[in-house]
Amino acid sequence: MRIFLLFFVCFILGGPTECGKIVADLEKTNITVKWFTSFENQAVEFSIWYGFPTPAVIFIGFSDHGDVNNTDGILFYPKYEKVEDVWIDRNYHLQSDWSQDINVLRVTRSHFVFRRKLVTCDPKDYAFQAGTTEFLVAANWKSERVGNMQSNDWKWDKKFDLVVEKQESRTIQEETIGEEVDSKVVLVNSNSKEPLPGVETTYKCIIRRMPFSTQKRKFHIIRMEPFVAKGNEHLVHHMEVFLCRDEVEEWNGDCNDPQKPKKSSTCSHVIAAWAMGEGPIVYPSEAGLPFGGNGQDEYVMVEIHYNNVEKLTGVMDNSGFQFTVTENLRKYDAAIMELGLIYSDANSIPPGQKAFPISGYCPSQCTRFLPEGGINIFGSQLHAHLTGRKLWTSHYRNGVKIGEINRDDHYSPHWQHLQEIKPYINVQPGDVLTTTCVYDTRKRDKMTLGGYGIADEMCVNYIYYYPASNVEVCKSAISNTTLRQYFRQRYQETNPSTPISQLYANVDWTPSRAEELFNLYSVGNLKMDCLQSHGDRFPFISDDKRQSWNNMAKPRFHSNPTVETRDPYECPAMNDLVNFD
Numbered sequence: 001m002r003i004f005l006l007f008f009v010c011f012i013l014g015g016p017t018e019c020g021k022i023v024a025d026l027e028k029t030n031i032t033v034k035w036f037t038s039f040e041n042q043a044v045e046f047s048i049w050y051g052f053p054t055p056a057v058i059f060i061g062f063s064d065h066g067d068v069n070n071t072d073g074i075l076f077y078p079k080y081e082k083v084e085d086v087w088i089d090r091n092y093h094l095q096s097d098w099s100q101d102i103n104v105l106r107v108t109r110s111h112f113v114f115r116r117k118l119v120t121c122d123p124k125d126y127a128f129q130a131g132t133t134e135f136l137v138a139a140n141w142k143s144e145r146v147g148n149m150q151s152n153d154w155k156w157d158k159k160f161d162l163v164v165e166k167q168e169s170r171t172i173q174e175e176t177i178g179e180e181v182d183s184k185v186v187l188v189n190s191n192s193k194e195p196l197p198g199v200e201t202t203y204k205c206i207i208r209r210m211p212f213s214t215q216k217r218k219f220h221i222i223r224m225e226p227f228v229a230k231g232n233e234h235l236v237h238h239m240e241v242f243l244c245r246d247e248v249e250e251w252n253g254d255c256n257d258p259q260k261p262k263k264s265s266t267c268s269h270v271i272a273a274w275a276m277g278e279g280p281i282v283y284p285s286e287a288g289l290p291f292g293g294n295g296q297d298e299y300v301m302v303e304i305h306y307n308n309v310e311k312l313t314g315v316m317d318n319s320g321f322q323f324t325v326t327e328n329l330r331k332y333d334a335a336i337m338e339l340g341l342i343y344s345d346a347n348s349i350p351p352g353q354k355a356f357p358i359s360g361y362c363p364s365q366c367t368r369f370l371p372e373g374g375i376n377i378f379g380s381q382l383h384a385h386l387t388g389r390k391l392w393t394s395h396y397r398n399g400v401k402i403g404e405i406n407r408d409d410h411y412s413p414h415w416q417h418l419q420e421i422k423p424y425i426n427v428q429p430g431d432v433l434t435t436t437c438v439y440d441t442r443k444r445d446k447m448t449l450g451g452y453g454i455a456d457e458m459c460v461n462y463i464y465y466y467p468a469s470n471v472e473v474c475k476s477a478i479s480n481t482t483l484r485q486y487f488r489q490r491y492q493e494t495n496p497s498t499p500i501s502q503l504y505a506n507v508d509w510t511p512s513r514a515e516e517l518f519n520l521y522s523v524g525n526l527k528m529d530c531l532q533s534h535g536d537r538f539p540f541i542s543d544d545k546r547q548s549w550n551n552m553a554k555p556r557f558h559s560n561p562t563v564e565t566r567d568p569y570e571c572p573a574m575n576d577l578v579n580f581d
């Protein structure tokens with residue numbers, strides 16, 4: 001009864017875009033499509049009324065272009081009361097969606113009612129957005145065995161209407177102002193008497209104990225900046241700073257030196273990353289990066305990447321990193337969290353792609369471990385390697401995109417800029433963050449694999465925030481199960497021990513195969529790294545016993561139904577006709 005009431009209210013109040021109705025004339029009978037659009041639920045409820053004689057199959061399609069091919073739709077079999085989420089491919093053949101996004105609410109002898117989210121982010125679903133929606137309504141009285149939509153058994157009609165009116169929303173947290181405090185400056189740099197080697201790439205590691213007692217007291221780092229030796233500005237490419245979990249020996253030398261102290265492997269907690277062209281990292285006045293007070297001496301490791309293009313010899317260098325430290329603790333502990341894709345060959349990019357997107361998810365199953373009241377993000381650093389072109393992180397609440405956390409549509413791997421976020425963005429437990437990277441592999445002739453090497457790819461957003469939480473990494477990859485199942489079905493690759501990189505290498509990446517992989521990445525299950533600061537996974541909490549961190553359903557979310565906020569790379573739809581040629 002509810003839907004009648006809604007229609008009644010709609011038509012009385014005359015909200016033209018919230019409710020609507022079209023009547024399709026199919027020779028034998030008319031089919032009426034009525035809908036009610038709920039922004040609260042980000043969904044449309046459709047009721048489809050069909051007369052007699054009852055068709056064997058009904059197709060309701062949605063598109064921007066009005067062609068029968070490349071159209072999203074649903075099929076309904078009145079006899080079996082069955083609804084299927086389908087699409088029509090470029091050759092007019094019906095295909096079942098990998099992701100079924102239809103909810104059937106009611107079926108009677110005269111009509112049926114189903115609900116669909118406005119936007120599902122399935123590349124084979126139409127996104128209902130502001131603007132004209134083209135309805136394709138068809139019925140087939142002759143046969144239930146449908147496949148080719150060009151068959152004369154189908155009777156067609158086309159209608160136009162508006163399903164969605166423009167809406168916008170955004171939540172922003174105001175920043176608070178504090179005051180300055182007493183502080184001291186600590187310089188961690190090399191005291192090496194050896195010149196830099198005359199080779200192009202050198203990674204130098206400097207491990208130092210903090211030059212004051214940190215066993216009992218906790219401190220805050222409130223500012224960090226590089227110290228680059230005069231005259232060597234062109235050589236110092238980037239630096240990373242790590243806090244060590246254990247007490248280590250002081251040391252400096254080549255990072256790959258086998259004599260580097262064993263315990264330096266515990267120096268893995270990133271507290272700063274800096275690159276050429278970048279200014280200092282200044283903490284907001286109400287927050288600082290904590291260290292000390294753990295009953296042990298604190299050690300930091302600075303890793304410097306030298307890029308000595310001219311292979312100069314005899315260059316002395318004492319560059320390093322400088323911290324401003326205070327014992328007048330600020331109100332909040334700050335921290336860094338890593339979002340994006342797991343460094344894994346499961347996330348890989350086919351060769352010859354102009355713009356191939358992959359998204360990494362931080363789902364509510366992981367953000368539930370954020371502190372009550374959420375976190376405030378004040379800085380963000382996007383990171384990809386050589387083929388990364390566009391990078392950004394989107395922020396979803398209750399399934400709806402409410403904003404973005406940093407975006408660079410013109411990313412350069414040669415400038416790892418730390419972007420100040422103002423006003424701060426508040427992320428609540430249960431929110432979802434997705435980090436998307438769009439890659440250009442037109443110059444590559446092999447699969448570009450996810451991984452650590454400079455020729456591999458990454459997709460990371462380091463977010464700087466307070467108050468600190470125990471969530472240090474929240475990244476995803478497509479699940480191995482999904483990927484191997486796909487390769488089994490599509491390419492008959494049945495050996496479970498064939499490395500994923502080899503599975504990819506065996507494929508001849510035609511445009512339609514690349515598009516298929518993109519579709520798989522868009523709807524497939526995830527493997528999650530939801531990691532605590534000591535590197536362990538958080539527990540996976542769910543009522544659904546089939547799910548786990550290694551194989552969990554992608555978060556279901558929906559953009560706002562406006563063109564401006566749905567990015568077709570991040571949340572694809574059939575309207576986009578993304579070009580994989």
Ligand SMILES: *[C@@H]1O[C@H](CO)[C@@H](O)[C@H](O)[C@H]1NC(C)=O
Nearest residue numbers: 023024025026027028029030
């Ligand atoms: C279908 O609707 C049209 C008007 O929209 C009407 O003229 C026609 O008689 C209807 N056909 C049937 C079979 O009800």
Ligand SMILES: *[C@@H]1O[C@H](CO)[C@@H](O)[C@H](O)[C@H]1NC(C)=O
Nearest residue numbers: 065066067068069070071090
């Ligand atoms: C449908 O197919 C025709 C003929 O092959 C083609 O010209 C047209 O662009 C296609 N439409 C869409 C939306 O792809």
Ligand SMILES: *[C@@H]1O[C@H](CO)[C@@H](O)[C@H](O)[C@H]1NC(C)=O
Nearest residue numbers: 344345346480499500501550
């Ligand atoms: C999945 O595949 C990745 C990449 O090939 C591999 O490193 C990882 O161990 C596999 N994970 C599981 C749970 O099988």
